[in-house]
Amino acid sequence: MAISPVINKAAIIGVGLLGASFSLALKEMNLCRTISGFGRSEKNLNRAKERGIIDDYSLEAADACKDADFVLLSTPVGAFSSLVNTIRGDLKKGAVITDVGSVKGRLVYDLESSLPKGVSYIGAHPIAGSDKSGIDDARPNLFNGARCIITPTENSDQDALNKVESIWTVIGAKVELMNPYKHDEIYAVVSHLPHIIAYALVNTVGDIDYKYIDYSGQGFKDSTRIALSSPEMWRDISIFNRDNLMKLLGSLKENLQEIERLLQTGDASGLENIFLRAQELRKRLK
Numbered sequence: 001m002a003i004s005p006v007i008n009k010a011a012i013i014g015v016g017l018l019g020a021s022f023s024l025a026l027k028e029m030n031l032c033r034t035i036s037g038f039g040r041s042e043k044n045l046n047r048a049k050e051r052g053i054i055d056d057y058s059l060e061a062a063d064a065c066k067d068a069d070f071v072l073l074s075t076p077v078g079a080f081s082s083l084v085n086t087i088r089g090d091l092k093k094g095a096v097i098t099d100v101g102s103v104k105g106r107l108v109y110d111l112e113s114s115l116p117k118g119v120s121y122i123g124a125h126p127i128a129g130s131d132k133s134g135i136d137d138a139r140p141n142l143f144n145g146a147r148c149i150i151t152p153t154e155n156s157d158q159d160a161l162n163k164v165e166s167i168w169t170v171i172g173a174k175v176e177l178m179n180p181y182k183h184d185e186i187y188a189v190v191s192h193l194p195h196i197i198a199y200a201l202v203n204t205v206g207d208i209d210y211k212y213i214d215y216s217g218q219g220f221k222d223s224t225r226i227a228l229s230s231p232e233m234w235r236d237i238s239i240f241n242r243d244n245l246m247k248l249l250g251s252l253k254e255n256l257q258e259i260e261r262l263l264q265t266g267d268a269s270g271l272e273n274i275f276l277r278a279q280e281l282r283k284r285l286k
Helices: 017-028 042-050 061-065 077-090 105-114 158-170 180-215 218-228 231-240 242-265 268-282
Strands: 007-013 032-038 056-058 070-073 096-099 123-126 147-151 174-177
Touching: 007 017, 007 061, 017 032, 032 042, 032 061, 042 056, 056 061, 061 077, 070 077, 077 096, 077 105, 077 231, 096 158, 105 123, 105 180, 123 158, 123 180, 147 158, 147 180, 158 174, 180 218, 180 231, 180 242, 231 242, 242 268
Parallel strands: 007 032, 007 070, 032 056, 070 096, 096 123, 147 174
Antiparallel strands: 123 147
């Protein structure tokens, strides 16, 4: 059921799949009176306006954020710091900044400390989306039932935190609070590393013979679907979370070396045990 607007004006900085879906969710739940968008492509912004995703737009981030009570950063995370520096002088007192980025850690503290007094930043990461990145796949129910990790710090304003929690909850997400660094440890394992592996696996086929890709079955398609994700976005995520990823790549190498050893020795039983252990853990996912 829709509720009365709690936001007079929201600004969506980066009107792609997540930003557009968030905007549609705000509209469907009557949480916001007006929504302004910012992006690099006026063609995309105009299409978003025509579809009713946003009410107006600007090609200048600062202009989109003027008088905004709520700002959502939904660009690749590598642009967050420069965007905040660009808009900070135009943010009204009491404004709340949040995001949908897949990396938190040090970035949360950097963004928090770069804002003017009276403006709050609360990090958020909805576990939703797909390998698609455009507004054509945007929908207001994208976050229904999805986990949303919110990463406050010891410096977070409680009212701002409550507001961010409330909005994500109302649009259907299952909110969980987590330390920013713990977030990056977890998602390096279950999200960031799998993307790197998917890119590497597809490139391995290309290194052998790119024509072999045409013979792929559903298993290969399922395993590598995320390699269709935005290279720009995953470039930034990988760099920002590289310390965790470097440790994980070491562990991955050890697992691959063990499989290599078992193959070399023809140890079928040992190989089956490794596969069985993975199968049992995978069953935890529903």
